[in-house]
Amino acid sequence: MQAPIPIDENLRFLIIEVRSHATELKSFFESGAQTPTTQMMDRNHYIYSIKARIHGMCLEVFQSRKKNILDGRSFWALGAVATALARISDLCCDCVRHARRARKSGHCRCSDLAAMMREVLHGIALIETAEGRFDLELAMEVCGTQPRLARDHKRLVNRLIKRKKSNTVIIDNLYIAQKIEEMGESLLTIGEAVISANLGLDLDIDRYQTLRSSLEKMHNGAQATIETLAETRSGSGVSGISDPDNDDDQIIAVLKDGKKRKLKAERQKVEVWNGVFPGLAPKILSYRKHGDRAGLLIQHLPGLTFEQIVMTESAPALKKSLAGLKRTLKAVWAKTKSEQTVSARFMEQLHGRLKDVYAVHHDFRSGSVVYNGLRAESFERLIEQARKVEESYPAPFSVYIHGDFNIDNILFDQAEKDIRFIDLHRSCQMDYVQDISVFMVSNYRLQGLDEPLRLRIRGVVTDFYQFARTQAKRADDTFFEVRLALGLARSFATSTRFILDRQQAAGMFMRSHYLLERVANLTPKSAKRFRVPVRELFNG
Template structure:
């Protein structure tokens, strides 16, 4: 671990000693409960709080001069978490005593069980300083493993208390308060685990939890890197809760693989999506190098794909490269759609999707809760009403065929390799057979929602969306997909509205919200049975 400033090192030492002192008193209290011991514990709250505050203040001062991705910054952030959780142990000790005070018959608590639990907490605290100064992840793991011992003891006393509930001689209030005491000790185990994770995160240079660390260790052992050591660096945190990291060779400075972990079901879907693309369209998706499951989480080690995301190209590269990437993407998509086409009709269901997500949108943007909509004195239907009407129309206009789609076709999930002139897809957990309009609408709106104010770049984004649309429309006409533009209008309406939940800027979000309403109104204005004659008002939509 990075060398600690003297102020932090000394105050951390005092804080660990203070918490251990309070735990010694707590241990003694359960062995021989006296009001004097309880009072000594309750009176020591201020010192632990002051020590924690000094550590946090010192960390803030030190971080002011450290780069955010600097190892020093990570260490200081970890120490903040350690200090907060140490003081939390002090708070939990006092809270447990408040519950004890309400117990009339002290033996109901089975107090002889608690010194062992307190001993586990003390063992964890005793390892903290050594784990910090030696950057020893094994010691950090031992701190976190104390939670398992505390949890096992908690379950034993929980069984005792629940059994006593059936005893008519035992006061229900005594059992209730005993359960609360046990719960405070269970939370002490959680604090030790949090401290353990903070120390491990500092050691490896990236925020991890226990499950992620063991998955990462297991998967990295599968990599063979004779030249140089392996290091990890964060790439992204997905909205679904997964974390993505690059595994880099420290000697060659090349990315060897990509590590992705998260909930077992989501990672399993990602694995299945990648494997399905390998069988359907080889070379498009990355290879899976290794896969591990652990409890309710799972992790993948994925081949690192060369190239740049379309988002990066749009925002940072020249127009020629952008045109080249878009042309290759359009060609690749047409090829995929032709190869995977089935005769099974596909319902887009975009209005149902929108209806299900309106609650999420309005939690971020409550101003979109429309009750009475008026324009020039005329009462207009709310968006909810329009969505309901459009859902009925949409159900009558299915795509004449199905194709295999990406399922989350944002510009940051598409990689273009200029050297090989190839397109790759990533983040494939939603891939399935579906109406291809789903991917088209998501792609176009993911372009629009990029919050870029530069006029030239903004104009390029609009041009990309319009060029992409023309390519997709040409494919639809060749396939005799007559209702393509009608379905796309509703698909775009869904994507514009639901994407606002990821947009904080109120002006930008409102532009997208109004475009959604406009597209639904235009689709509903089309006479029933005339959907094939509907034309998407593209220039009115993709312009700022």
């Protein structure tokens, strides 16, 4: 990443000013002077002027759309570098204000604080020597300043506690040391911005190290082409990896990076799928750990997601993919069926996510009301009533389920006529109704407002429901419909936390409310005759 000349020049002036601030603060701690000069405080406004000038230039050059200039992410990175440098200047001024008082009372541990400032200056020097040419190795070195400052801060805290200094001494030194440690966070921000700009991905240092470790094994040091495919709600990144030696830029592998706990679980679940039903899940190419994060490199599967097929493909293609899905599920359920009863605990799942639903749609929260002699229970009360009903009707058997059976987690390869599953971290032996209900509601959530598309989606849901109902009847699953109502109620309500469209979210929440009312009023006799009104629920 090379900054354009006008921006580079202002960036150099900014670095010089910030270095001057940090040097003066270090000298104050080293020399034992009673007070640092006031020049630092006076010139802080000048630093902010340079920062603002850099931001303005980045915007101006980017909007000019000239050829052979940096992309938008690189201009964002230059702005982030300027902001982080100005933040270091701010922190230096904070240290000066507090050190004046602490110095007069003899409370400063000057040698320790000076050592920390030398580390900050080392990070600034790395940026200065780059002369506007920011590369990955430089970024890694700059990022390395932060953990060293955090280590020095921890050592200082331990020394203060061991020497049993007064509370005033501890507070004064901790405040200044904390501000210096925050300078390390700013340097980390600079390094991560440079990494993101060079790779074209939004990466922090942990994600970059995980990515690099994972790719080293696959490409033996080759410079792979990487593109962002998705960012999950749990904070995981999904990137497509292309072989630089191929001319077609075809993705050959997918890298998922995120929390080690989640990716470890996904690796285990994928291995179970490949043992139970080979070919249905992608193969694992590598798994690397780095701290509390991990990288999972998996086979890239060809084909379209079921969502893409529903939204864009022809009617015959949709028919083939749906037939393939039903055929695959029948085979999986038959092979993994266990006669042990199990409960999906739909109401427990719903209750656990209700707080998140209300955070997005606070007006969904309402108490019980009585109108003209009729009582309408609150949503929470209906959950409790439905929970008691659910306890009476567990699934008579279990199968190995996907666990997050949204239609964007199902692939269909039209050439091979194969169904494949992805994103399998929630797979387990469970009630098959869990997958059925999630699949049905994820179709309903599709953002298609024209009538032909809504009719198409309704047709998919109705067809899939009839398939599931037939399988339940063959398995003597008497209370399949009761559990399906509970699963749909759970999925309709919890899905609203991802939907900002007020009309669509309210419609889904009311469907959940309606299903809970129906289930809450069931008796053992009526439960056997109960049917989910699928056509009415998925109309519109």
